[in-house]
Amino acid sequence: MGVIGIVGGGVVGLCAGLDLLEAGHRVVLVDDDAHAHAASWGNAGHIAVEQVEPLASMDMVRTLPSRLFVRGGPLAFPPGAMAQWVPFGLSLLAAARPSRFRAGCEAMRPLMAEALPAWAVRVERIGAPELLHTQGHFVLWHGDEAARTGRAAWDAAETGTAQVHPATSDEIARLSALCREPIAGAVRFSGTAQISDLGDLRAVLRRAFVEGGGTLMEAKAELALIDGRARIAGLDADRVLVCAGVRSRAIMEGLGHVVPMIAERGYHIRAQVRESDWPADLPPVVFEDRAMIVTRYRDTLQAASFVELGHPDAPADPRKWERLERHVAQLGLPVSGPFTRWMGCRPTLPDYLPAIGRSTKANNLFYAFGHQHLGLTLAPITARLVAAMIGGTPPVIPLAPFDIARFAKELTT
Template sequence: MGATNVVGGGVVGLASALALARAGHSVTLLEPDSARTAASWGNAGHIATEQVAPLASPAAIRSAPRRLFVRGGALDLPLGQLANWLPFALRLVGRSTPSRFAAGSAALGSLLQEAMPAWERLAATIDAPELLTQDGHLVLWESPETARAGRAAWTAADTGTATFRVADAAELTAIARVTQAPVAGAIRFAGSGQIRDLSVLAGALEEAFLRAGGRIVRARAQLRIIDGVALVPGHPAELVLVAAGIGSRALMEATGHAAPMIAERGYHIRAAADRWPADLPPLVFEDRSMIVTRYGDRVQAASFVELSSPDAPPDPRKWERLEAHVRALGLPITGPFRRWMGSRPTLPDYLPAIGRSPRANNLLYAFGHQHLGLTLAPITAELVAALVTGERPPVDLAPFDLARF
């Protein structure tokens, strides 16, 4: 099989590069960032099989005003970034009709039902099954009103292969050990999971890729289409896969494709996990739109949906609010905190783009996974491999074709 360039070394790009290398391709992975600052390596580590409903929905549009950052919520639309987020927001509203939401839920659900089995296969492939846990997660509310509304919303939601029940006495006791806040209600999900350590995952994927004959080049790639053939100047190859997260927009638009993606920026703080239980699954404080996860000897609190440019300076108020949440909840997390901000690559319908370019038959793409990049990376890699080999993919890829824009 011929030479292949994979542009992008986040979790989707790495998993896809590994799948192609194991299929016999001579794969070069082009990724300039050796510090692993992308969203792939700073997210909540949650395998979110329950998040079947795209955020492009009538409910999300209705609730947006009360979820704004200026009102204490997690959604921020910075006025200084109006030119970036307004066109995206208008497209989002157009993709949030009931019929489009139903179609989007069906499409996303078809991917998510394959997500955990694909993770099991990938974890075994990289000889790191211990990185994947399938212990579910906990969701809690701090007031009776939000507990009733939250339980009702989850009961009405399509959670795919994930299920939930009311938290039992032992689980409530475990929650009480880490927060001084009142817990008016909590539920325990089953069928979701967690990656124990994202840094270890990144290293394991890279090592497995190199063992499979792959090559990593720390360089920024450009993309051109000449006479119907996709080229990465300076890196000749017969096949090109664009899986560069938020950077995929510029690459694809340079070749005439529409990729109306925005940087949906999230923030986290991390500190030593000296007093955080090692066996506690991810804990979601839904009233605060915050998830707390333990990674090895560190514990992380993450939140926020900030629609912006990926290159805009971070907003320190987000970190300050996370630290205020930690104090208000009485969580056993103390500084000094390490602060991080990353850009989730999000398309207006909250579906990823996975497919083959009509402009160049040798150009494939896999990006735009919004909050679900970690969750969907292994199944996306398997779909990319199927596209390349001509096998029938296990999921209908029509809803993820970039031509929909």
């Protein structure tokens, strides 16, 4: 049995490597992110199975002006990145048509339904069940109108296996104790989850991969198409799996695929926190009228926000961190600096569906990328699907909607 070379050591690549090892394959994972800068290790830690509806929707298009960063919202279109976000936006408009949106919901529904069960299996297999907290999450509002419209929107939304409940008086009191500004309303989700610490998750996944017989190759992967097969420079791999997040676009386009993916850049700030300031057992809290999610990790508190459509290598915008710090101060949250600052790139395709499948350009090439906000959520179920494909067994979920060839077809219709 030949070697499977995985390109990308984020959460999707590591989970895929573990599933492939457990299926009896020899696996080498090629990754150049030694300092864990990838979006996998800087996100909100939220297993967001409630997000069944793709963000490419007419509702999102209609409300876009109110979401702009210049109007206090989370959405930014940097002028210097017009070459990236104009074509992406045009493709998104096409994907937001009601028929495409409904098809996206149909595709995402079974994927999201299997996401949390797959996480439960994965943390058990790596001997770290404590990493997965399944107590749901909160969404709250400070403005009366925001609370009314926010609750109505979640009541009407398709949330799959997650359920929305009005927050109890005790829960409202607990949340109110964390904020100086009075809370106008809150809901609690059940059926969602959190990873307790992303740094711990990365360490445990990497250790399990190596102990399971996998090889970590610290290098930048260079791929080429030779005699109809994908080849990784310096590695004799029989099959290749691309899981390189936002870097997957250049790799796949170099092999002949159409990949209209953009770097959807998010920002966070973190600071040390004491148990007495923010309880360790409190699940993630979404301050929806500020488009901010606050997560307690092992010994830090993180506030995250923003959707900045641009180039992955462009400098970070300090205004995003400054606004997050203002939100924290204005709300009176029990955390203060010094804050560490992070910016990372979510790999996002215009229809907000991932790309999972087998290449039509190279007969030994497979791929799993473009998970946008849901990379952490979908990593273990994506790994299961990929392992089935490579092993030649039918996947438990239909993969046709996630075929990257869908974008090449758009160009010819």
